[in-house]
Amino acid sequence: MKKRHIGALLCTAMIAAVLAGCSGSGKQEGAAGSDGKQTQAAATEAATAAPEKAGGDVTIKVFSNLPDRTSGQGLIEQMLFDQYRKENPNVKIEIEALDDESYKTKFKAYASGSDMPDLVSAWGQPSFLDEVIDAGLLAELNPSDYKDYGFINGALDGFSKNGKLYGLARNTDVMSFYYNKALFEQNGVTVPKTYDELLAAVEKFKAAGLIPVSMDGSDKWPLSIYITSLFQQFDGATASADMQASIKDGDYTNEAWPKVLDLYKKTVDAGMFQTGFETTDYATSMNLFTNGQSAMYYMGSWEMSMATNENIPEDIRKNIGVFSMPSVTGGKGTITDITAWNGGGHAVTANSPVKEEAIKLLNYMYLPENWSKLCWENGVCMSAQDFSKYLTGKETSLQLEFVDMVNNSTNISGTTFNDRGTNAFKTACEDSFVEFAIGKLTPDDVFNKLAAAMK
């Protein structure tokens, strides 16, 4: 018992050290104090958890969509697994991690076989979850377990079907423009409040030989989210219901739709995105921004850890700001209407031989003082739980800008357009918005394809 205790202490001290290393670049004074506290808190928790161990060795196979285990969300996930292993020496955790697209492909391969991993990454969106739940692949969770977990209102809706809960949401994701403050200043650009200002800024950056906005077009979904944002700006407060109605009825006569596509095409033609954006992958589009090649980067709040990532040159990482989709001429929306949703999360598979153990691990990860707190303190992302009590006052300015954006929001999109239908709809939607952007489809082609995909 004593030995174990010391082990747990050592381990948590190590984690704290790692934490300090990661979040160290923000404000350095006082960091030691908070780390000390954290060590203590974690240690007492470890001590109480240790005696409850069950006998017999258990191996939990985890399949994760976070291949980078050394920074960002992957690091947090890994830390929690390590922590859990230390507290439960009888539990072994085997991790297989692939990037999003490979993950989804392999997930389907697993789903067609009989040997699924136990704890998996999942998305609380119809496009991913519906078929999976219908095939009975995911284990049902007990909602009352999570009463005290502080999930924000509606965060678990995506993972619920017919009143049953099948997974937990990891984050509150907000899609936005990251921008390089220094480049904005050098080129005399201020944060755009309207879309016209944004287009004017595009011209200035192009004249300066910079890429205005770097875009991950090869994954396709960022462009679909861009469309979602534009639709919100045109359609206003009813955007969420209107999108759903369009998908359900295959009816794209809403007057906002042609305007959205028109502006989107105008944006692409104006050269807002880099040459070859349609084939640029996630990492490359981000690297263009973090190496000062582009002035803006269109991506979700889960990349807020750029501000503390030491692989990124200091003059860039310290100068990152963020703004949401500006309002458009003739639109009913305002700049405070934001595109945000609770998407990615974890679930346990129904046929797992170690289902109970996997659920225990899941529940452990989502204890507010674990996922929620660690993510915020490390500047990684905003959890889908109420993390207000973990505000430390030492956040990066980027983190605070995101919090402000959410707190000041007047309207929230919920699940984005592409993820609101079936899997076939998602494919059709994402493909056709890319093909439209490169001039291969007319707006009517797009609407026909979207309607056909839901038949």
Next chain:
Amino acid sequence: MHNLYSNKKVIFSLMAPGLIVFVTAILAPIILSTYYGFTNFSGIGASSFIGLENYKTLIHDSVFWTALRNSLLLSIGFICIQHPLAMLTAVKLDKLQGKTEGLFRCIFFIPNVISVAVIAYLWKFIYNPSFGLITKVLRALGYTGQLNPLGAGNAIWAVLLVLIWHGFGWGMLIYYTGVKNIDPVMYEAAAIDGASGSKTFFYITLPLMKPVIQVNVTMAVISALKQMETVYLLTAGGPGNETQFMASYLYKQAFQSYKYGYGNAISVAFIAICLVSTVALNRLFAERGE
């Protein structure tokens, strides 16, 4: 003695491993594929028998035809660009003699021993429109426009270039062996008759290389049909479905679009096309040969 050579038990024991492997790893999956090709199995859950529905869809599926067209383009690229270059290089190389000959032969083959994964990722960087090698070379030459080799319209050519580059050494080596096998007496006789270099090539080298060329052409067509790994890693069939090949398309259908049954129907068509093309090519060459 005769007895020993027709001993059924011995024959069976010698053949068994080979046949078992063939039946379990090649024949069984093909049969299973044929079965799934008639269903609407999505990979998970239940499925039902839908007859020839998948094949009807396949005939009207423009991406399938794109994949076939891409294979055809690649075969043409191999036969009309890679092979002539490889053959010329082989003929010239043969005349160098000595250490230089060995050195060049060694260098030309190097891309072939490098893993496809490395090649594909490397070329992804080379093609990058923002900081890739191609862009840098063009900039150095004074070109200021924007070029995205993997973009719409260009991607298939970019893919062809990589495949032609990668396989060059292989083709070269085979032609080189063919050239080496030509009896030097033929060249001597030609030289004595005062034949020029190009005449020697067209009247001696080329006709004598015919069998080698036939083998190489058949192999080029087959490998163009089978293409999968490089294109999957380089473009994943995109943008859109422009650079899809049959193998990458069946993979996409089965594992990305939840159409396992349809994917298997593509597999079956894929096998049929490979068999038919090989047989057709062999026939063609056999007739010509007579």
Next chain:
Amino acid sequence: MAKIKAAVINKPGRIITIAVMTLVAVIQMFPLIWLLDFSLCNSNEMFTSGILVLPQKIQWNNYYLAFTNGNFLHYLRNSLLINTLAVIMVLIISIMAAFACGRMEWKLKKVASILMVMGMMIPIHATLLPNYVIYDRLRLTDTIWALLIPYVAFSLPQGFFLTSSFMSSIPKELEEAALIDGCGIYRIVAIIIFPLMKASIVTVSIMTYLNNWNEFMLATTYLSSKRWKTLPFCILEFTGQYSSNYAVQFAVMTLSAAPALIIYIILNKHITKGVAMGAVKG
């Protein structure tokens, strides 16, 4: 002989030929030199305008990271093991079958050999989907068999073809002498035939290696844990893990290209001969 040929080519012609050959060599090699160059740079130097960059400080650390975090040795070991096993199995099975079809007398031997060779025309990826179902039912996914079985099966037709055609050129007299001494068929294959097949064994081994060394589509579909993953995974995993650090990605690419390259340079002559023989016959 060489002298006569050399005499045919005049001096300036030779220089032009060498110049052209050098150009071809540069085209073939430049991407790899580029790879090596940037693998020694800092990631940010990638964004400078130079075609080749002289690194400000050589970043050996890239290789250190690639070596320690990429499971390099583990994957290399798997690759070597799986490929070697595949080669051995292909050799044994194809020599046995070639002997049965070439030397022994039975009715169906023609049909059997056509069947064996037919596999050459069937694309390995067409069996990707059904094999997944089969291996899953047999609980073979994530085991070494999930790779070995298809690798052996799809290299076997070529192996069989090459060994058959080579075996037909071995005179029967040797075996007959052994038969008179009272040797059984198995001993004849093992003691007389096998040693005589050296050249084709080299060829079959090399072709099998080249066929399977690069394969990863099956590997990525059938394997889930690190246990049996092969060398290409070094790269696939690294690009996810170090997505923002290009230089380390370049280092890991160079590193995983190295083993095959080194083997090739050492065995250059044998490989060239082997491939040439295999390709011309196949």
